[in-house]
Amino acid sequence: MSEVVIIGAGLGGLLCGAYLSRRGFGITVLEQGLQTGGCLQTFVREGERFDTGFHSVGGLAPGEPLYGIFEPLGLMSLPWEKVPDDEGFPFLRLQHPTEGVSAMEREHILEPYKGSSWRLRGGGKVLADALQADILAHGGRVLTRRRVVRIASGTAYCSDSSSYSGIIIADIHPLSCMAICADHIRPSYLRRLRSYRNGDGVFSVYIKLAKGIPSDGHGIFADGSLMIHFGDAGADGLSHNLTLLCFAPARPFDRNELALSCIAKARQRLPELEPASWWTSTPATWERYTLTPGGSAYGFIKDYDNPSLSFLPPETPVPGLFLTGQNLGLHGVLGVSKTALRTCQSVIEYSKSL
Ligand SMILES: Cc1cc2nc3c(=O)[nH]c(=O)nc-3n(C[C@H](O)[C@H](O)[C@H](O)COP(=O)(O)OP(=O)(O)OC[C@H]3O[C@@H](n4cnc5c(N)ncnc54)[C@H](O)[C@@H]3O)c2cc1C
Incomplete structure (x- = not known):
């Protein structure tokens, strides 16, 4: 062969x-x-594990498209956690700011989340x-x-x-x-x-929380463009870290200023959010780690x-x-x-x- x-x-x-x-x-x-x-x-900082890219995925239930690909490879035995759908999946409210993404593409990206939404305990690694x-x-x-x-x-x-x-x-x-x-x-x-043009990259703020926050695994939107993803819940049922993500251009910007504005925006949606420490990554960080031109996310x-x-x-x-x-x-x-x-x-x- x-x-x-x-x-x-x-x-x-x-x-x-x-x-x-x-x-x-x-x-x-x-x-x-x-x-x-x-x-x-x-990556792990101060004892907290953070995901960099992948946080959640749709279409993993039997009969849905990703199940058909993952099951034969034995990947359904991984610790997938189904996100409760009582509030509706947050991705269905996504407003994608990247230019050039058609309504049709949005539909294809979001469609699987209408079936079911999942996160992976332990993260993408x-x-x-x-x-x-x-x-x-x-x-x-x-x-x-x-x-x-x-x-x-x-x-x-x-x-x-x-x-x-x-x-x-x-x-x-x-x-x-x-x-x-x-x-x-x-x-x-x-x-x-x-x-062809590359899409924007992502700016992330990785936050270790001063106090844990109850989380059922749902990502939430602080507004149309800032996503909040919780880390795995501990034995106490609380998440002790979370990540804020928004699209950002490849050109240089003040990461500290943007991080503070993201945290302020997130606190409007989640007033109990109290950072103990935080770190950031920019599209330039992505370019350095994955060699993707301009750190484009997609x-x-x-x-x-x-x-x-x-x-x-x-x-x-x-x-x-x-x-x-x-x-x-x-x-x-x-x-x-x-x-x-x-x-x-x-x-x-x-x-x-x-
Ligand atoms: C911030 C962010 C959040 C995301 N959130 C989600 C999400 O919640 N759900 C979801 O489904 N998707 C999400 N995505 C998208 C998803 O993670 C990616 O689409 C997918 O993982 C990309 O996989 P890939 O194999 O195409 O590329 P990559 O993951 O970029 O892999 C390419 C690999 O090639 C290596 N490489 C590059 N050049 C060379 C070279 N010359 N020699 C050897 N190795 C090289 C790189 O180091 C890298 O490991 C997210 C992406 C980002 C950036």
């Missing part, structure tokens, strides 16, 4: 690795960071770790601190001088992939990629009203080089998971032709 080299251990790369390793492909995942997971990473363990259990390998700096003739070359050959799947921004690809790429394809902006000019297939003009991840179809755990299956189908078909 063919060797497959996956660049990037974000959700898209890890899912492709898990799916293809179960089908007998030899898998090597190369991740430039210290941690796998990309936007699923978590639990999902990334489970996928990584699955790849290892099926004979694959996941290597961190391996930044791919060149792709040529089916080989990925890393900055530490190691190299890995096979069918290549890039779970990185398509323009970053093409920038390191030494093979011939049709100019029209590059022009097309360059015509990558290329998709427009359902203009799909041929905003969606990408996994196939590239370079034979044996495929894309996956949030820039192709919809972003988010559901969107990236659907795209990973599509990429795997293309890789399986391609491998039959070898």
Whole structure:
């Protein structure tokens, strides 16, 4: 069976690795960071664990779209917690400030939340770790601190001088992939990629609370654009940390000033919010940790009203080089998971032709 080299251990790369390793492909995942997971990473400060990207997801109940993808990979045994729906899911009140997102796209992103809404106890890292363990259990390998700096003739070359050959799947921004690809790429394809725009990044304030707040796992909106996500409830039933998130441009801004205004806005909705300590991340932080250009949260902006000019297939003009991840179809755990299956189908078909 063919060797497959996956660049990037974000959700898209890890899912492709898990799916293809179960089908007998030899898998090597190369991740430039210290941690796998990309936007699923978590970090701990002063004893509190914070999620960076992923916080909640829709469509995980039996019969719903994500269940059908996760169940065969054993991911439904993870500690998913269904968010009570008595107040209506907060995402249904989402006002997405990113330009270019059509009503149709909003509908596709939000539709699964109408069925059910879920959070993962332990955070996104639990999902990334489970996928990584699955790849290892099926004979694959996941290597961190391996930044791919060149792709040529089916080989990925890393900055530490190691190299890995096979069918290549890039779970990185398509323009970053093409920038390191030494093979011939049709100019029209590059022009097309360059015509796409990236969405804004996210500014986050991670707050350790002076006093715990009761939480049933619901994220809430402080206003149309500021989201409040609670950390896992402790044994006392209280969350002792929460994260505020809002969209933010890639250009520099005063993070302290924005953090204070986010906290003030959040306190209007949640008067009991009393920070003990807080930390921030900006789109520049995202760019540093995931190498996503401009720290864009969801990558290329998709427009359902203009799909041929905003969606990408996994196939590239370079034979044996495929894309996956949030820039192709919809972003988010559901969107990236659907795209990973599509990429795997293309890789399986391609491998039959070898
Ligand atoms: C703040 C924020 C909140 C979010 N909240 C939610 C949510 O609540 N629910 C939801 O469903 N989705 C959410 N999302 C979106 C979701 O997390 C992402 O769409 C998804 O995880 C992206 O996965 P990916 O595999 O496409 O990319 P990424 O997670 O970006 O993974 C790409 C990986 O490639 C690595 N890499 C990059 N370049 C190289 C290189 N040259 N060599 C080797 N490795 C490389 C990076 O380090 C990274 O690990 C959120 C995103 C953000 C930013």
